[in-house]
Amino acid sequence: MISPLTRRVLTVNVLALGALVAGLLYLGQYEDGLVEAELASLHTQAEIFAGALGEGAAGEAAGGVQALLPVTARPMLRRLVGPTRARARLFGARGALIVDSRDMVGPGAPVQEEALPPPGEDGLADRLAVAAYEWVLGLLPVRDRPRDYAERAVQRAADYPEARAALGGEARTRVRFDERGDMVLIAAVPVQRFKRVLGALMLTTDGADIREAVRDVRLGILNAFAVALGVTVILSLYLANTITRPVKRLAEAARQVKGGRDEHLKIPDFTARRDEIGDLSVALRDMTADLWNRMEAVERFAADVSHEIKNPLTSLSSAVETAARVTDPGQQRQLMAIIQEDVRRLDRLISDISSASRLDAELARAEMEEIDIGRLLEALVEIHGPSRADRGNGLELALDGGPLRATGIESRLVQVFQNLLENALSFSPPGAPVTIRAVRENGALAVTVDDEGPGIPEENLDSVFERFYTQRPESERFGGHSGLGLAISRQIVEAHRGSIAASNRYDGNGGVAGARFTVRLPAG
Numbered sequence: 001m002i003s004p005l006t007r008r009v010l011t012v013n014v015l016a017l018g019a020l021v022a023g024l025l026y027l028g029q030y031e032d033g034l035v036e037a038e039l040a041s042l043h044t045q046a047e048i049f050a051g052a053l054g055e056g057a058a059g060e061a062a063g064g065v066q067a068l069l070p071v072t073a074r075p076m077l078r079r080l081v082g083p084t085r086a087r088a089r090l091f092g093a094r095g096a097l098i099v100d101s102r103d104m105v106g107p108g109a110p111v112q113e114e115a116l117p118p119p120g121e122d123g124l125a126d127r128l129a130v131a132a133y134e135w136v137l138g139l140l141p142v143r144d145r146p147r148d149y150a151e152r153a154v155q156r157a158a159d160y161p162e163a164r165a166a167l168g169g170e171a172r173t174r175v176r177f178d179e180r181g182d183m184v185l186i187a188a189v190p191v192q193r194f195k196r197v198l199g200a201l202m203l204t205t206d207g208a209d210i211r212e213a214v215r216d217v218r219l220g221i222l223n224a225f226a227v228a229l230g231v232t233v234i235l236s237l238y239l240a241n242t243i244t245r246p247v248k249r250l251a252e253a254a255r256q257v258k259g260g261r262d263e264h265l266k267i268p269d270f271t272a273r274r275d276e277i278g279d280l281s282v283a284l285r286d287m288t289a290d291l292w293n294r295m296e297a298v299e300r301f302a303a304d305v306s307h308e309i310k311n312p313l314t315s316l317s318s319a320v321e322t323a324a325r326v327t328d329p330g331q332q333r334q335l336m337a338i339i340q341e342d343v344r345r346l347d348r349l350i351s352d353i354s355s356a357s358r359l360d361a362e363l364a365r366a367e368m369e370e371i372d373i374g375r376l377l378e379a380l381v382e383i384h385g386p387s388r389a390d391r392g393n394g395l396e397l398a399l400d401g402g403p404l405r406a407t408g409i410e411s412r413l414v415q416v417f418q419n420l421l422e423n424a425l426s427f428s429p430p431g432a433p434v435t436i437r438a439v440r441e442n443g444a445l446a447v448t449v450d451d452e453g454p455g456i457p458e459e460n461l462d463s464v465f466e467r468f469y470t471q472r473p474e475s476e477r478f479g480g481h482s483g484l485g486l487a488i489s490r491q492i493v494e495a496h497r498g499s500i501a502a503s504n505r506y507d508g509n510g511g512v513a514g515a516r517f518t519v520r521l522p523a524g
Contacts, residue, residue: 005247006240013236014229021225030217034210035185039173042086042187042203047171049080049088050201054193068092068191068199074099086203090191093199095157095167149176149184157200162188166200183207246270246277250284257288309349316342352484359488363495366409370524373445374404376414377436384421395421400439405524408496413521416492416500419485420449420517427453427515440523444498447519455504455512464502465490497522 002010057073058066073090081088081101090099157163162172166188174186188202246268253267267288270281316339323335381395406413424434432452439446456464467487493500498521507513 003240003244003248005244006237009240009243010233010236013232017225017228017232021221021228031210031214034213035175035183035207038185038205038207038210039175039187042185042205043171043173043189045084045086046187046189046201046203049077049203050189050191052080053077053090053201054191054198058191058193058198066193066196066198068098070098077101084205085209086205089155089163089202089204091157091163091167091200091202093167093197095163097155097157098199100155145177145181147177147179147181149178160186160188160202162186163200163202166190166202167197169197183210243277246273246281250277250281254284254288257291309346312342312345312349316346352488355484355488359491363409363412363492366412368407368409368496370405370407371410371413372404373406373413373438373447373521374399376410377417377438377447380414380417380421381436384418384425394433396433396435398435398437402440404438404440404445406445406496406521407524408521409492412492413496416489416519417447417449419489420519423485424449424451424453424515424517427451429453443523445521445523447521449517450505450514451516452514455515456502458504461502461504465500493519493521 053068053073053076057068057076059069059072061067061069068090077088077090077099078101086101088099088101089097092098152159157167162174165172167190169190169192171189172187176184176186178184183206185205185207186202187204188200190197191199191201249268250270257267267285268281269285270278272278273281319335319338319342323332323339326332326335377397377399381397384395421434421436428434428451434452435448435450437446437448437450465486467484490500498519500517500519503516503518505513505516
């Protein structure tokens with residue numbers, strides 16, 4: 001079964017070739033050129049014949065007037081016209097017909113023989129070719145040609161404008177069409193002797209030679225069209241096959257991926273083609289890989305969420321059951337405090353989970369703008385400085401002297417730096433400063449947040465950015481954080497085509513002096 005795409009390719013290519021061939025088959029200018037050449041040849045013959053008749057067929061008629069002598073003109077004209085296909089008519093000075101080569105008979109008149117084709121000579125292939133030619137010819141536009149040539153039973157020069165003009169001393173050529181629409185080429189010239197017009201010679205011929213020449217050219221074009229059509233169909237099928245087969249395979253693989261749960265299903269690899277099909281293959285393969293990765297991430301996230309929510313729910317359920325059985329007011333107040341803490345923890349956890357789940361869509365829809373990172377960090381330092389005054393933690397900000405601009409979503413970048421500052425302040429001991437530096441280097445903005453806390457275990461330098469990472473300082477109450485802050489921060493930074501990394505700082509003795517978080521963003 002031929003695919004719709006294959007049919008379209010075939011249709012477009014065949015129609016384009018057909019339109020070209022139809023234009024070539026029209027051959028209007030070619031036919032006009034043949035007609036002009038035939039008229040010129042006919043006019044030349046008429047001039048030669050008229051000159052010969054003026055010299056050899058003129059004599060004195062009754063009254064001593066120079067005139068064309070029919071007795072001399074008839075055989076002479078027969079000899080002149082014999083080798084040609086033209087019909088000659090000689091009119092006298094008064095317009096009467098003297099000689100018509102079609103009606104010439106008499107002693108010595110040549111007997112014309114025409115061989116008839118043997119019956120049944122044309123085979124089926126020839127008849128089919130002729131039928132096809134006639135059908136194609138019928139599709140071509142037909143010129144509107146007047147039927148203005150007719151012959152009377154008794155002919156006179158007055159019946160033909162060309163002959164009348166020749167009797168007036170002017171040569172004329174003209175193309176006319178008879179009642180059947182057949183072409184008649186006419187050349188009329190005066191027959192003169194000593195510049196005296198003795199009569200008019202009119203040569204006519206049909207357009208058989210022209211029709212045959214045009215027919216031969218058209219048949220040659222049709223033969224070439226048949227070969228070109230065969231080659232076009234074969235190449236079109238090949239071209240369509242090179243497109244439709246891989247597209248079908250890609251579509252079938254995509255349907256299998258959609259309907260199945262087997263992540264080992266692979267999209268066919270057509271990268272070796274180095275064309276749009278190869279690009280589509282790469283895009284589908286990457287999309288499928290990202291889809292499976294996203295599905296696995298969603299499954300892991302759902303499992304982590306379920307685990308994290310069960311902990312406060314279990315604590316909350318146990319506290320509620322115990323409170324129902326306890327009658328001591330002091331124990332009831334203690335249990336109610338646990339219940340309130342678990343409720344706050346659940347509320348914070350659910351809010352962070354909701355924010356993380358919506359983050360991809362929000363980052364994709366939000367419009368980015370140019371942001372002054374220096375001013376943003378100054379505002380954050382002013383906000384967080386007073387909040388830790390009771391612990392003596394100071395915030396030190398060092399900004400590079402050059403412009404510190406980046407393109408991004410300001411609210412989300414604020415969220416990133418706010419998470420880093422809160423983490424640094426929570427891990428820093430009382431009285432220890434948190435240092436923030438922002439510099440421009442190698443076409444990027446680098447923002448570092450340093451604390452003087454216990455640092456991060458080497459094996460967890462990358463794990464701290466995973467969801468629900470739970471290593472917190474001992475001084476912080478349990479459940480104070482959801483473990484999603486750094487994961488959300490990495491997601492935001494990567495959406496800005498940047499990177500975030502964690503490392504440890506070391507003192508002169510090789511001991512850990514604190515943690516460092518570095519955010520790199522493309523400079524604006």
